[in-house]
Amino acid sequence: MRTEDIFALGLGLTPPWQIVSQRLDIEKVPHELHLTLGSVRGASHPCPQCGRMCKPHDYQEFTWRHLNFFQHYCYLTARVPRVDCPDHGTRRVTVPWARPGSSFTLLFEQVVMTLAREMPVATIASFVGTTDKRLCRVINHYVAEAMNRIDLSALEAFGLDETACRRGHRYVTVFIHLGREERPVVFATEGKGKETVKRFRDHLRSHGGHPERVLEVVSDMSGSFVAAVKEHFPQAEVTVDWFHVVQLFTMAVDAVRKAEARERALPVGTRWGVLKGRETAKTQPQAEALRELETEAFATGVAYRVKEQLRWIRRAETSQAARWRSTNFLNYVRDKIEGEPLLAPVAKAIRTFEKHLERILARWQSWHTNARLEGLNGLFQAARARARGYRNVANFITMIYLIAAPIGDLIKK
Ligand SMILES: [Zn+2]
Numbered sequence: 001m002r003t004e005d006i007f008a009l010g011l012g013l014t015p016p017w018q019i020v021s022q023r024l025d026i027e028k029v030p031h032e033l034h035l036t037l038g039s040v041r042g043a044s045h046p047c048p049q050c051g052r053m054c055k056p057h058d059y060q061e062f063t064w065r066h067l068n069f070f071q072h073y074c075y076l077t078a079r080v081p082r083v084d085c086p087d088h089g090t091r092r093v094t095v096p097w098a099r100p101g102s103s104f105t106l107l108f109e110q111v112v113m114t115l116a117r118e119m120p121v122a123t124i125a126s127f128v129g130t131t132d133k134r135l136c137r138v139i140n141h142y143v144a145e146a147m148n149r150i151d152l153s154a155l156e157a158f159g160l161d162e163t164a165c166r167r168g169h170r171y172v173t174v175f176i177h178l179g180r181e182e183r184p185v186v187f188a189t190e191g192k193g194k195e196t197v198k199r200f201r202d203h204l205r206s207h208g209g210h211p212e213r214v215l216e217v218v219s220d221m222s223g224s225f226v227a228a229v230k231e232h233f234p235q236a237e238v239t240v241d242w243f244h245v246v247q248l249f250t251m252a253v254d255a256v257r258k259a260e261a262r263e264r265a266l267p268v269g270t271r272w273g274v275l276k277g278r279e280t281a282k283t284q285p286q287a288e289a290l291r292e293l294e295t296e297a298f299a300t301g302v303a304y305r306v307k308e309q310l311r312w313i314r315r316a317e318t319s320q321a322a323r324w325r326s327t328n329f330l331n332y333v334r335d336k337i338e339g340e341p342l343l344a345p346v347a348k349a350i351r352t353f354e355k356h357l358e359r360i361l362a363r364w365q366s367w368h369t370n371a372r373l374e375g376l377n378g379l380f381q382a383a384r385a386r387a388r389g390y391r392n393v394a395n396f397i398t399m400i401y402l403i404a405a406p407i408g409d410l411i412k413k
Contacts, residue, residue: 007035011066011076011097016043024072030129033069037078045093047085048100056081057090064098065130066105073129076105102138109138116402120388121395136387136395143398146407152177152186152209159218159241159373160200160225162192163380165396172397174376175200177406178218178368185379185404188397197228216366218373220244221356239362242314243374248349249307250275255345256303263342266300267292274304299342306333306346319364326357379404 004019013019016039025032039045044053059079066074082092097105104112108128115124116139125132157178165172173196176184187203189196201211214233218241219225226238253274260266267273269285270293278290293301309329316322333350337343353360383399401407 011035011037013037014096016040016045017078017096028073031072033072033074035066035074035076037076039081045081045083047083047088048091048094049088050085052085052087054083054085057084058082060092062095062103064103064105065108066097067107067111099141102141103134104138109142112138113142116386120386122388136398139402140394140398143401143405143407147401147405150186150207150406152204152207155186155204155209156213157216157218157368158186158200158214159368160197161220161241161373161376162196163376165190165393170393172393172400174380174400176372176376178216178372180406183404183406184372185400186406188400190393190397193222193224194228197225197232201232216368218366218368221248221352221359226356226359237362238359239366239368240356240359241373242360242363245353245360246307246310248352249310249346252345252349253300253303253307256342257300259345260299260342266298270300274300274307277308299340302336302340303343303346306336309333316364319361322361322364326353326361330354 003022007022008017008019011019017037018039019035020038021036023034023036025034042056044055046052047054059081061077061079063075063077066076068074076097078095080093080095082090084090092100094100097107099106099109102109112124112128112135115127116135121132121135121139125135128135155177159176159178160173162171162173164170170190171192172188172190173192174185175187177186178184187200189199189203204211204214211233212235214236216239217229217233217236218239219229221240221244229236229238254271257266257270257274261270267285267289269283269287269289272283273286273289274293276286278287290304292298293304309332313322313325313329316325330350330353333346337346337350379400382403383396386399386403387395
């Protein structure tokens with residue numbers, strides 16, 4: 001067997017394609033193996049549109065990066081014809097070893113996609129010796145193609161949450177299929193608020209889903225989400241995720257602490273003490289700060305105790321009990337914060353809580369665990385790390401899909 005035949009066998013080449021020449025470039029480090037492919041001069045090729053065998057019109061040379069040949073980088077070069085199809089005009093033929101427009105072979109891309117499941121793009125790029133920008137283009141392509149195939153006909157409940165793509169910059173809103181245990185992310189889109197909900201409705205429709213069959217939506221307390229859900233998912237009830245209730249009051253406590261710290265010295269350890277709470281305060285100063293806040297008249301201490309009441313509501317076993325506890329909570333808090341300007345952030349959180357009370361209480365009737373949305377935070381962090389090196393919104397979304405969307409085989413066999 002000639003070496004050309006061995007390479008042709010390895011590449012799975014079939015007529016009219018054949019290996020024309022081979023050359024090992026030892027000037028380069030690592031060494032490069034260049035294989036030139038060609039077709040029999042004047043041979044017919046199938047039209048990429050209809051498959052009809054047509055005569056070549058002209059040729060153009062292309063180069064693809066292929067899997068390493070042992071330790072050497074390997075490149076394929078071929079003169080690829082355009083054919084004259086009577087129905088489709090002059091068209092570039094599709095070569096069997098690469099997808100149109102890519103500068104990598106299919107086998108190379110397959111390796112990239114396997115690695116992309118496990119490691120950051122920047123790591124793969126330095127491992128295979130190319131740029132992460134080019135790899136992202138490949139990964140984005142396969143993930144988008146796999147996302148096009150997902151079936152949402154069974155979706156009856158979804159949750160949504162937003163995150164910053166970069167600190168303080170652009171936002172991405174992520175939608176998850178509630179009731180799906182593994183890989184629940186079904187859509188992610190740039191932006192936050194109203195418009196993203198409409199985009200999800202369109203996405204749902206184009207993947208076999210029915211907006212009018214959606215019965216429950218779990219979200220935060222943003223007014224624009226609630227209004228948009230009413231508009232686009234007419235049968236759906238909104239449930240506020242408990243995680244967001246806690247977050248609302250955590251932020252209020254922090255705002256009070258910052259304002260108070262400008263007026264007087266707070267006990268050492270206050271910041272993390274009030275964030276973590278009595279049960280999880282780790283260090284001695286944190287625990288002592290909490291004790292001091294209990295005994296002295298700090299506004300931060302009052303705000304902290306208000307937040308801690310949420311645990312008591314959360315432990316209610318029925319929705320009636322939760323309603324009763326919430327009403328008590330509101331009365332208790334109003335009394336505590338009255339006439340104290342430093343506690344304005346808590347007053348604001350209370351108004352939000354009251355406004356969304358029915359949606360908050362809906363969680364006691366909900367079929368879906370709310371822990372799911374909280375778990376998204378870990379996912380966002382992982383996706384950010386995975387997109388490291390080349391970080392824009394599209395890549396961030398791709399990584400979210402790659403990690404948590406129901407996409408199986410990324411490369412169709
Ligand atoms: Zn044709």
